[in-house]
Amino acid sequence: MRLVGYAGDAAADGMWHAAFVRSPHAHARVLSVDASALPAGAVALLPEDTVGLGRYGCQLKDQDVLANPARFVGDIVAAVAAQTPAAARAAAAALRVSYAELPAVFDPLAAVAEGAPLLHPESGGSAGDAVSIGVRPLAGTNVCHRFRLLHGEAERGFEDADVTVEETFRTAGAQHAPMEPHATLAQWTADGRLELTTGTQTPFNLRDDLAGVFRIEPERVRVVAPPMGGSFGAKTFTRLEAVVACLARKAGRPVKAVLDRSEEFVTLGRHPAAVRVRVGATRDGTLVAKQLDCWADTGAYADCGPGVASKMGYAGIGPYRIPHVRVDALAVYTNLPPNGAFRGYGATQSVWASERAMDMLAERLGMSPLELRLRNLLRDGDRFATGETMHDVHFEECLRAAAAAVGYEQDPRGKGLCVLLKGMQTPSRAAIAVERTPVGYTIRSASCEMGQGVRDSLRLQGAALLGCEPGQIEVPDPDTDSSPFDTRTTSSRSTYMMGRALDEAVADLSANGGERGYGEIANEGGLDPDTGQGIASTHWHQGAAGAAVSVDEETGALTVERLHAAVYAGRVVDRAGAELQNEGSMIMGLGTALFESVEHAGGQITNANLSDYCLPALGDLPGELTHELIEREGAEPHGLGETALPPVPAAIGNALSSLGLHVTELPMTPERVAEAAA
């Protein structure tokens, strides 16, 4: 049993605690913040304290340390620090903020309509704010990114189709709900360095973003990332760190913030989305054209919404050979809390839409949905719609395994299938260092532990390569001062990228006296955001799911009797860990499929607690929940942290569809199922 120190446990001498003053309005200019009633012994961070600071944001620099205007209910307009968390909360309540309300918009389709209130009129149109190559804001609109993919000529392709189906599918917003909330400790050293201990999956991105806020060199910022009690994407990029760092500077002492559960709901969520699919095939079931239009609601700030919209766009094409494809995917600002990375990263929303549309098409063709998919699946050496050539392709194995597990070919009634492809962060870089110690070795890596088991995976891989026991290997917390650079711990890339970097590092150590080794792996590529051509991913996550359901026709209550996922794993490094990833992904997928939904009224989240927001519990698991890891002799390890999530909703939706129940909106509540039967 190892004792784990989480960010929530971090402490420093003389540390104070933070509390935030949050906007009660969905969109409002802050006229003044009156701190005259601030209790003695508390420090307030006010708008005037942030003059001259830079803006932050991982893909568009559209966030200020303190918001003005406030762009969602819960946006932070001031902050306080005091000796105890309770004193800080009381002090925050003593600040008086006056606002002038502005018109607000809460739906991504309404937000792109003519005359919609603009959230970022001053910056939304400026590509100068784009910090990541390829972000395409549309001037004078709420569109902070438009991703297009053009392959062949879609309109002409549809002329070749004998059968075309079109439908719009929606997915609700969701909460990551990690057990440990966001926690950050910030302090400034005597020589003016900023040091943070924070729950994050992205220490280096965070370091660079904060350096921009405080206009200092990135090396003047140190980020230490202890293990997280869960994240699922919630702890990516800059969350509380900028405001807590600023507060610590004002207070002249270390300041720590730990959010409560209701604050989690206004910190980051998953993009609600609408995806319109049009897909056409010839009579024999050969796909000839596909068109996808996506509206991803990124909330009040872009965060990584542009990246999510792009991945939503190309994941929705599906693992198929289609000669003519057109994708138009928008990340749209609304006056809701920001949405960002979430296990499944854009694929969840578009796989739901596109794989449901495949079953609609099969029905129109009078063909088995399995047969339709098999006929069109990408195979080794095929080119995807991005123009890249696919290698190490296992879609058919995954799909056949899912179909076999639910007995699809024997009797497809009440059963549904889904197959998907999902990209991995490209381009990216992973570096790692190995040092000999008196007890064994130390492995320094910025891969962040969030319960996915990356430290165990590095220990296991290291032990095998170094010829020692896993217990002899120390893996310290990622630290931007001493860990080699890594792009970030996202997109199921660590076992694959960091694992290969470790191979190199151990080879380097062996070749250079056995004391020290350094390894680095990079993958190159990226897509042109205007054409969607290029290398979307150097490493494709591949998976499928099969579901068997029964329905209470009178109430619409849906029971998932059987759920199976098959995921390509290459070579398995940590079997228990890999199995838990599959199970966890499937269970999160069940929540999305059946009941998870962040709800709001006038921009205020109405179910910001775990009584009103439902998460899957043991009683919600299907009678049989099974999965398999598809392995290949001699293969590299393959990322699989989230592959089994996106196929779950469509597999269940297609099982309903086989019973004549056509549901287009997630979650598939009994009421929606009942409406589909009417």
Added chain:
Amino acid sequence: MTTTWLAPESLDEVLELRGEHGDATVIAGGTFVGILMNQGFLEPQALLSLGHVPGLDGIEVVEGELRLGAMATHRAVERSAAVREGWPVLARAFSLVASPRIRNQATVGGVLADADYASDPPAVLAALGAQVLLRSVHGERRVGIDELIRGHYETCIAADELLVEVRVPPGPERAVYRKFRSRSSEDRPCVAVAAVRGEDGLRVVVGAVSGRPQELPEVCANGGGPAAVGRGYAEAIEPISDSRGSAAYRRRVIAVEVRRALEELG
């Protein structure tokens, strides 16, 4: 604002404090008040905790009548041999609330005094003809669930009174509790139906669909079989719309679940 924490150690002390601090919010298990406070819906001047008051968590049978202390937890009721033996439908209804973690904390008195419409116990306690004891320094009164719960989060408990005990008459011959959930297995009910057939005939109470448990004796008296009673309830009730279901959907489910409860009841 700071909240005063009052932690009396005897029932007499509680009742005195109730008399002095009519604005204090009583806190039992805290599963409901905790959410309201965390969400900023409730900012009490004072919290009056029952956590240190002995003798309020008893579960006993006296002359055939079940006595549940206000501080008895849902879990204790669910697991009590006496309750399982004499009032199995009650044990079942409490066992269906949320998760074991919540049931270990939430109390019998709390769930009734909160009068949260989306709870399991009120409907079944109403169908069983339960009454509650409300005590103050001036005396004690005994009221039925129907009188206790007036509407959304509203009860007849006076500012100086405390709900100290629930009394349930001897268990009926046959009783059924059906909980229809529209979201997770640990969710509150979308529609709750308690049906009891005893000496006084048939009682059907539908919970979680409006501000207070809905009992329609005239519909039950009309007879006409399970389907007719189900339709009668669905037509007469004005259900609310919330995240568990719209009013129209609840009507549909009420008709089905009342019918099923009566079929199960036999």
